[in-house]
Amino acid sequence: MQNRTVMIAGFLAGFVSALVWVLGTDVFQGLRLWLEATFFGTFVRESTSAFGYPTFIVLHTVGLAVVVGTSTLVALRVLGFASTIPIAPLGRLFPLIWGGFAINLFSGSGLAAATADGQLTNPVFTAKIVFVVIAVTAMFLLQKSLFVDAPEREPTVTRLHRQLAGSMVGLWLLAMVAGRLIAYAGVIVGR
Amino acid sequence: MNFIAELFDMNYAHVHIVLNHFPTVGAAIAFGLLMYSLLRRHAELEEISLVLLMVLALLGIPTFITGAAAESTISVRSDTALVEAHKDAAVIAFVLLALTGTAAWLGLWQSRRFKRVAMWNQVAVCGLSLVTLIAMVWTGTMGGEISHVEIREEGMVIPAEAETGLNGELEAWVLDNAWVWPAGETLHFTGMTMLFGVAVLVNLRLVGLLRSIPFRALHRLLPIAIAGFGISLISGMLLFNANPMRYIAVPTFFLKMFLLVVAAILVLYVTVFDTTWNLRAGDKPPVVARTIGVATTAMWLCVLYFGRMIPFLE
Structure with a gap:
């Protein structure tokens, strides 16, 4: 894995996290309300068609199951669990995982835009996004370092791989807990 | 299961009465089969009884659900205390059956992977299936008395209010x-x-x-x-x-x-x-x-x- 890849990934992760936090400040209330008023935001919030809010929620759940369920198994294998499974073919799971992530990026954007002012000012939401961003970065770096150099050969697992895999699983758990708790922020942080 | 119910013109109480025989009678059959297979050291029969326990645990899910739904169809009755007692027993029986099914599955998984079922697992399945059977008989008897007034013990007093x-x-x-x-x-x-x-x-x-x-x-x-x-x-x-x-x-x-x-x-x-x-x-x-x-x-x-x-x- 090239140093440049790590640097770009790290920079992007920091940038997106900071952006989500900044968008929640008072200065950007106008932008948040504009997001709610966009066609996308209004559609997700108000459409009574078969593609409205419930569908976005369902898509988000399916994407979660695909991304977290599958990538966690890859991480467990990297950590030494089920060591009879060859690692090399697991690289072929990543198109599926990134497909699931694309579904969640799309459905998540829709859900966030629909109630942008409430979501972006919710600290539980901000925390969830930060957890997801770091988890996805760890997943991307794990994929790049394990599979891309020589796709057919069985890769050697190093300490770095195990650290990436372990932090990814932990962050997925945090992201899932925070994600579910967004709806209960009123009870938790008095909102 | 509501589409099945509609097809045969049944309500949830009917469906519950059909389903409840699987975990109750099934637990007795599976326990008997398991004991026999262990005593005769019959590996295939043991496997069959483990599969049976696993399937019964799965059937426990719709049985429990339709049971709760059945309550809504018989709400206007004087013996709701008996229904409450039956529900209490059902919760225990359901949890025990689920644990038995899980242990039975683990036994099947082990026998595939290690060619034999671990001793501790055999003991666990035997113990759990026996306790489940007892809980099922207890639950089933009470359930039977809800729908059959004539089999209730003579002079049985049911309190008006459920505890x-x-x-x-x-x-x-x-x-x-x-x-x-x-x-x-x-x-x-x-x-x-x-x-x-x-x-x-x-x-x-x-x-x-x-x-x-x-x-x-x-x-x-x-x-x-x-x-x-x-x-x-x-x-x-x-x-x-x-x-x-x-x-x-x-x-x-x-x-x-x-x-x-x-x-x-x-x-x-x-x-x-x-x-x-x-x-x-x-x-x-x-x-x-x-x-x-x-x-x-x-x-x-x-x-x-x-x-x-x-x-x-x-």
Whole structure:
């Protein structure tokens, strides 16, 4: 894995996290309300068609199951669990995982835009996004370092791989807990 | 199960009366078979009784659900105290049956992987299935007395008001503590993700992708799926039990439960049958494996869909 890849990934992760936090400040209330008023935001919030809010929620759940369920198994294998499974073919799971992530990026954007002012000012939401961003970065770096150099050969697992895999699983758990708790922020942080 | 009910012009009480014979009578048959197979050291018969226990545990889910639904059809009665007592017994019997089914599955998994069932597992399945049988007889007898007044003991007095038994306390615990509901939901999602991830990997191999992975290696992952299923089952039942009428009012809830039980074919197929176990690296899966792979993936997606849609279909 090239140093440049790590640097770009790290920079992007920091940038997106900071952006989500900044968008929640008072200065950007106008932008948040504009997001709610966009066609996308209004559609997700108000459409009574078969593609409205419930569908976005369902898509988000399916994407979660695909991304977290599958990538966690890859991480467990990297950590030494089920060591009879060859690692090399697991690289072929990543198109599926990134497909699931694309579904969640799309459905998540829709859900966030629909109630942008409430979501972006919710600290539980901000925390969830930060957890997801770091988890996805760890997943991307794990994929790049394990599979891309020589796709057919069985890769050697190093300490770095195990650290990436372990932090990814932990962050997925945090992201899932925070994600579910967004709806209960009123009870938790008095909102 | 509501579509079956409509087809035969039955209500939930009827469906419950049909289903409840499986875990009760089934537990007796499975326990007898298990004892006989262990005493005669008959490995095949032991395997059959373990499969039976696993299937019974799955059938326990619709039995429990329709039981809660049946209560709504007989609410105008003087013997509700008996119904409450039956529910309390049913909760215990259900949990014991689920534990027995899980232990039985672990036995099947071990016998595949290590060629034999561990001693501790045999002891656990024997003990659990005996306790389950006792709880089932207790629950079933009380259930029988609800619908058959004539078999009640002579002079049996049923109090007019139901006591707050185990079920009531469980319900109050879930509803009175603000953290239990979100925690239960989070666990339900986490368990689902564990199950779904393993199902994706196993089904990809079953439909013919990831062919360079021998199936035996994937077999190692199955306990993660079962643990996930257990987490979702316990958390889901806890939430269901706190407010059954809310879920029963959702027409697709029964469809979700039905699909869930049928989709468990996947677990049975990859645990018990030789076909999957013998798929080495590079082997093409047979048509049956492909069919089960595609069908159960579709079913699990439907389970996810109908589950997540519950709040929108109330």
